[in-house]
Amino acid sequence: MRDARPLAVALADPVSVLRFTSDEWTGLLAIARAERLDGSLAYRLADLPLPEPIARALEDARAQAVFGRTQALWEVEMARRALTPIGIEPILLKGSAFAFAGLPAGVGRLVGDLDILVPRDRLDDVEAVLLGTGFEWVKTDTYDQAYYRRWMHELPPLVHSERGSMIDVHHTILPLTARRTPDAAALIADSIGIAPGLRILSPADMIVHAVTHLLADGDLAGGLRNLWDIDRLLRLFAASPEFWTKLQVRADLHEMREPVALALRLADRVFATPVEPRLAGHDRMRDALFIRRLLARDGWGRSIRPVNRLGFYIRSHAMRMPPLMLARHLWTKARSK
Numbered sequence: 001m002r003d004a005r006p007l008a009v010a011l012a013d014p015v016s017v018l019r020f021t022s023d024e025w026t027g028l029l030a031i032a033r034a035e036r037l038d039g040s041l042a043y044r045l046a047d048l049p050l051p052e053p054i055a056r057a058l059e060d061a062r063a064q065a066v067f068g069r070t071q072a073l074w075e076v077e078m079a080r081r082a083l084t085p086i087g088i089e090p091i092l093l094k095g096s097a098f099a100f101a102g103l104p105a106g107v108g109r110l111v112g113d114l115d116i117l118v119p120r121d122r123l124d125d126v127e128a129v130l131l132g133t134g135f136e137w138v139k140t141d142t143y144d145q146a147y148y149r150r151w152m153h154e155l156p157p158l159v160h161s162e163r164g165s166m167i168d169v170h171h172t173i174l175p176l177t178a179r180r181t182p183d184a185a186a187l188i189a190d191s192i193g194i195a196p197g198l199r200i201l202s203p204a205d206m207i208v209h210a211v212t213h214l215l216a217d218g219d220l221a222g223g224l225r226n227l228w229d230i231d232r233l234l235r236l237f238a239a240s241p242e243f244w245t246k247l248q249v250r251a252d253l254h255e256m257r258e259p260v261a262l263a264l265r266l267a268d269r270v271f272a273t274p275v276e277p278r279l280a281g282h283d284r285m286r287d288a289l290f291i292r293r294l295l296a297r298d299g300w301g302r303s304i305r306p307v308n309r310l311g312f313y314i315r316s317h318a319m320r321m322p323p324l325m326l327a328r329h330l331w332t333k334a335r336s337k
Contacts, residue, residue, distance in 0.1 A: 001024065001027040001028070001031065001298065001299035002298070002299075003295040003296060003297060003298065003304065003305075004031045004035065004224060004294070004295040004296070004297040005295050006024065006027070006028055006031070007028060007031045007032055007035065007037065007041070007224070007297075008224065008270045008271060008295065010028060010041060010044070010045070011037070011040065011041060011044055011228060011271065012231075012270075012271045012272050013272075014044045014045050014048060015048070017045060017048065017050075018048065018049075022051075023299075025051070025054050026299070027298075027299030027300070028041075029054070029057060030299065030300055030301035031297045031298075031299070031301050033301060034297055034301035034302075035222070035224045035225055035297065036110050036222065036225050037224065037225050037228060038058075038061040039061050039062065039064060039065030039068075039108035039109060039110055040065075040107065040108040040109055040225075040228060041058070041061070041108070042058035042059070042061035042062045042065070042108055043062060043065070043107050043108035044108075045058060046058070046062070061108070062108065064110075065108045065109070065110065068110055068111050069099050069106070069111065071111075071165070072095065072096050072099050072100075072111035072114065073096075073099060073100060075096070075114045075163075075165050075167070076092060076096055076100055076114065076198065078133075078163075078165075079114060079116060079167065080195075080197045080198055082129050082130060082133045083118075083126065083129060083197070084197040085129075086122075086125050086126075086129055088118055088122055088125070088126060089193070089197050089198060089199050090116035090117070090118055090197075090198065090199070091116060091117040091118070091187070091188065091191045091199045091200060091201060092114075092115070092116060092194070092198060092199070092200050093115035093116060093117055093170065093173075093201070093209060094111075094115050094209075094210075094213065094229075095109050095110070095111035095112065095115075096111055096114050096115060096116075097200045097201070097206070098229070099111055100194060100195070100198065100200070101194050101200050103232070103233065103236065104232040104233075104235070104236055105228075105229045105232035105233050105236075107232075109225075109229070112166075113157070113165075113166040113167060113168050114165065114166070114167045114168070115167075115168045115170060116167065116168070116169055116170065117170045117171070117172075117173070117184075117187065117188065117191075117201075118169060118170070118171060119171065119184075119188060120171035120172070120184065123155060123169065123171055126155075126169055127155060127169070130158055130167065130169070131158075134160050134161050134162055134163075135158040135159065135160050135161070135167065136158065136159055136160075136161050137156055137157075137158060137159075138156065138157040138158065138159050138166070139156045139157065144156060150176075151175060151176050151177050152175050152176065153170055153171065153172045153173060153174055153175050153176065154168050154169055154170040154171065155168075155169040171184060172184035172187070173187065173208075173209050173212050173254075174212055174216055178216065180254070180255040180256060180259075181255055182208070182212070182254035182255065182256065183253055183254055186205075186250075186253060186254075187201060187205050187209075187254075190202040190205055190250075191205075202250075203233075203237040203240070203243060203246070204237075204243070204246045204247045204249070204250040204251075205250055205254075206233060206237075207230065207233055207234065207237065207247055207260070208247075208250055208251055208254050208256050208260060210226065210229050210230045210233060210263075211230065211256060211259050211260050211263040212256065212259070213226050213229075214226040214227055214230065214263055214266075215259045215262065215263065216259075219309070219312045219313045219315065219316035220290070220293045220294060220312050223293065223294045224270075224294050224295070227263070227266055227267055227270060227271070227294060228271065230263055230267050230273070231267050231271040231273045234264075234267065234273050234274070234275065235273065235274065238274060244276040244279060247260065247276075247279065248279055251279075260279070261279060261280050261281045262283070262286075262287070262290070264276070264279060264280035265280045265281070265282075265283070265287050266287060266290055266291065266294065268280065269287060269291060270291060270294060270295075289308070289311075292305055292308050293305070293308050293309060293312050296308060296309060
């Protein structure tokens with residue numbers, strides 16, 4: 001396989017795999033594992049007649065996804081129990097939100113850390129409660145602690161001393177050094193209660209956040225999985241007649257109109273996702289560069305296209321903060337090693 005395109009095609013059109021040779025299956029599974037999409041692929045292919053070794057491998061991937069989902073939901077419950085007594089209803093983000101709400105984006109998805117959004121003026125209360133229930137700082141360096149608290153969109157990451165689980169406590173969805181400034185208060189105000197003591201973002205805001213997760217880091221690491229999230233969410237939410245209008249309004253509010261348009265085009269071109277053409281716009285040359293990065297895996301699951309990846313790596317640093325601030329940050333980090 002020249003790149004990860006066959007994986008994208010298999011996810012969008014599962015019957016495409018029925019013509020695969022043994023070598024093509026090996027490449028498909030290697031790429032899916034590297035992109036952390038093997039669980040999603042396993043569910044997409046679950047009803048097809050497959051070679052026995054492939055069927056067993058995909059069954060293992062489904063079992064792993066089920067186990068991961070169970071762990072993720074337990075961490076959600078632990079967060080709810082910890083924060084309810086202080087009057088905090090955490091807003092679940094990303095994989096945990098998809099899994100808890102039963103959204104198509106959660107089917108087979110591997111869930112990593114628990115990500116939650118809380119009001120910024122309650123960060124001290126949330127931090128104290130979590131530290132009191134067994135969580136510890138992953139980053140204990142004084143500079144790292146100060147950097148997160150002053151410039152980042154979240155507290156320094158926390159890990160539970162017994163369970164080994166990690167939680168990221170966000171107060172907005174982009175670093176404070178970023179060029180764009182999402183309206184955190186609006187995200188919270190428009191969120192939806194999904195269960196007692198728990199909330200998720202509204203559909204339009206969920207797309208905006210998925211777009212930030214896809215594009216905001218700049219280097220597009222894990223981008224194919226993030227784009228698959230967007231495809232699954234859009235196919236569900238677009239069934240509502242007013243969805244596209246609402247998405248445009250929220251994208252403008254959060255200063256994310258151009259990234260949302262780019263993500264819509266990428267989803268259309270990679271997964272044939274139905275999108276609103278007027279909101280997506282046109283920029284085929286730029287889109288081609290992003291698609292080359294998203295699909296940069298060979299049939300062994302290895303990264304390819306080093307020049308393209310280097311360009312996005314540089315882009316990630318340029319997006320993260322202004323040049324002088326970035327230089328000071330990198331210099332400080334280099335001296336601390």
